[in-house]
Amino acid sequence: MSCSPAIKPNSPISAAAMDPPSTNRVDSAVNAAAVDLPSILAQPSAWTYRGEGNANLVVATTMEADTDVAAMDPFLKRLGTHHVILRVAKSAHAAAADAPQAHSALDMATFITHVVNPLFPPAHLPALIPVCLPPTFLTELRDHIDATGARPAKRANHAHIDPSQPIALLSPDYARLGDHTLCIEIKPKWLFVKDSTECARPNSPPRTPSPVHTPSPVRTSSPSAGSQACRFCMHQLLKAAKDPHYAPSQLCPLDFLDEATVPDAVRALLATPHNNLRVWVDGVPVSVTAPEWSSVAVDTLCDMSNGTTDARSALTTLLTSVLLELVPVLRTLGDHQQALDQFDPVHVHAEYLALAAQSVDPPRISLDEWRHVIARYLARRAAVEAGTSPPAVDRFQLLAEYVLSMTLKDCSMLITVSKGDELPEGEACKRLPGGEGLVYRAVLLDLDPKALAKVPQWFELDGEIRAHFANGAAAGADFAGVKL
Numbered sequence: 001m002s003c004s005p006a007i008k009p010n011s012p013i014s015a016a017a018m019d020p021p022s023t024n025r026v027d028s029a030v031n032a033a034a035v036d037l038p039s040i041l042a043q044p045s046a047w048t049y050r051g052e053g054n055a056n057l058v059v060a061t062t063m064e065a066d067t068d069v070a071a072m073d074p075f076l077k078r079l080g081t082h083h084v085i086l087r088v089a090k091s092a093h094a095a096a097a098d099a100p101q102a103h104s105a106l107d108m109a110t111f112i113t114h115v116v117n118p119l120f121p122p123a124h125l126p127a128l129i130p131v132c133l134p135p136t137f138l139t140e141l142r143d144h145i146d147a148t149g150a151r152p153a154k155r156a157n158h159a160h161i162d163p164s165q166p167i168a169l170l171s172p173d174y175a176r177l178g179d180h181t182l183c184i185e186i187k188p189k190w191l192f193v194k195d196s197t198e199c200a201r202p203n204s205p206p207r208t209p210s211p212v213h214t215p216s217p218v219r220t221s222s223p224s225a226g227s228q229a230c231r232f233c234m235h236q237l238l239k240a241a242k243d244p245h246y247a248p249s250q251l252c253p254l255d256f257l258d259e260a261t262v263p264d265a266v267r268a269l270l271a272t273p274h275n276n277l278r279v280w281v282d283g284v285p286v287s288v289t290a291p292e293w294s295s296v297a298v299d300t301l302c303d304m305s306n307g308t309t310d311a312r313s314a315l316t317t318l319l320t321s322v323l324l325e326l327v328p329v330l331r332t333l334g335d336h337q338q339a340l341d342q343f344d345p346v347h348v349h350a351e352y353l354a355l356a357a358q359s360v361d362p363p364r365i366s367l368d369e370w371r372h373v374i375a376r377y378l379a380r381r382a383a384v385e386a387g388t389s390p391p392a393v394d395r396f397q398l399l400a401e402y403v404l405s406m407t408l409k410d411c412s413m414l415i416t417v418s419k420g421d422e423l424p425e426g427e428a429c430k431r432l433p434g435g436e437g438l439v440y441r442a443v444l445l446d447l448d449p450k451a452l453a454k455v456p457q458w459f460e461l462d463g464e465i466r467a468h469f470a471n472g473a474a475a476g477a478d479f480a481g482v483k484l
């Protein structure tokens with residue numbers, strides 16, 4: 001793709017110098033404010049480990065059934081549930097050169113509220129409440145969680161809860177819904193192919209047509225040298241080349257975007273889950289590739305699927321039903337990823353170097369700047385839809401949009417399915433078609449802004465992924481059984 005002639009080489013970099021936003025969608029709201037962690041939640045031993053990424057660790061707790069959540073601080077009323085999580089920052093990440101710039105929980109909540117929320121339907125957005133923690137809370141929580149041994153070694157050896165962060169994020173526990181809950185977390189990654197609509201799917205075995213659905217026409221069936229592949233599929237090839245023990249994911253994320261190919265995505269996720277699929281039943285993790293599942297998982301899954309005795313096919317059916325419902329929101333996610341990433345990587349990198357050369361410190365994007373960026377992005381989309389000429393994209397806007405696209409390419413979706421005839425009050429739940437008495441909810445997570453200073457790292461990785469794919473294709477490499 002060519003670079004836009006609309007880019008001005010000496011574009012201003014400060015928000016104050018930017019064009020005024022042509023929408024007030026994000027300006028009308030106020031910055032997030034932190035409230036004190038309610039005393040009922042201030043006992044570290046009441047929290048259990050839930051999960052973590054590179055930057056944050058998440059703990060969960062359930063308040064006593066007779067706790068009057070609605071009578072708590074007005075902010076906490078928004079939680080509307082007794083099942084809550086606390087998301088606390090980890091220290092090694094805070095110190096890393098590429099740590100997210102808006103590290104404080106307050107900034108993250110502000111970013112998500114003002115920059116991410118306008119992009120998606122409210123039903124799929126998390127409620128986040130920044131909370132001030134009591135002085136010794138984090139040290140005690142760190143010791144308590146480390147003592148349980150629940151953290152995976154890969155994470156525990158790397159970083160710990162950062163006791164110097166006075167604010168954390170309190171949120172509903174989106175893994176809990178009703179008494180018996182199937183919770184599925186998917187990490188869909190890149191939902192578009194740059195410069196193409198097709199993916200050669202070089203990472204997956206030759207597809208066998210589903211008995212129910214025929215393969216989608218958007219997918220090529222016989223890739224050839226020079227054919228396009230999506231970034232996820234290409235990255236799998238590189239990962240496998242670097243690590244002979246790595247079994248490439250069979251997933252092509254584009255399969256999430258078409259009802260006809262959702263069953264293919266489900267099959268691939270269950271065969272090679274990696275970090276693209278995680279499953280919990282009633283809060284207990286299920287390793288989908290393990291030969292045996294716990295009796296709780298088997299009973300709950302079978303119970304949810306009208307008493308079938310095969311828990312694996314029950315999970316397949318439930319996962320397929322719910323992902324079919326989520327095609328529209330995943331398309332929205334993919335649309336934004338693509339619209340925010342419209343320039344050639346070489347050009348993005350060059351613009352970054354030009355911006356970085358203007359200051360001794362690594363360039364950053366302030367929250368105020370983010371507000372202008374999202375307003376200008378929305379104005380551009382509105383202009384395109386209205387058929388009017390969109391405003392020019394200057395250097396700073398280009399780079400910030402790219403960072404936002406990278407953020408959206410690494411988010412997760414937490415999906416919960418529960419039995420229940422009644423839709424839980426105040427929850428963004430819907431009935432699951434085809435599933436008798438089942439409701440579901442899907443929330444986007446991990447939407448913190450990536451750091452602008454990561455652009456060179458992304459550029460390098462992108463180049464490596466593409467070069468590996470192109471060289472393999474040119475040499476007629478046999479990728480996972482598919483001759484290119």
Ligand SMILES: O=P(O)(O)O[C@@H]1[C@@H](OP(=O)(O)O)[C@H](OP(=O)(O)O)[C@H](O)[C@H](OP(=O)(O)O)[C@H]1OP(=O)(O)O
Nearest residue numbers: 053054055187189235275406409410450454458461
């Ligand atoms: O670069 P990618 O596509 O491999 O994505 C990284 C993820 O690897 P994945 O390939 O999904 O296993 C990676 O996931 P894991 O930690 O490997 O589970 C992180 O999400 C990383 O983001 P950050 O550095 O924590 O902000 C992700 O980095 P960026 O999204 O900043 O590139």
Ligand SMILES: Nc1ncnc2c1ncn2[C@@H]1O[C@H](COP(=O)(O)OP(=O)(O)OP(=O)(O)O)[C@@H](O)[C@H]1O
Nearest residue numbers: 051052053054055056058085171172173174175446
């Ligand atoms: N509100 C929530 N309800 C239930 N589980 C949650 C919630 N928020 C986070 N989690 C769980 O905790 C895990 C880690 O959280 P999160 O992805 O925010 O960490 P992170 O360090 O920011 O990740 P990354 O390294 O990918 O940026 C998630 O993958 C999810 O399983």
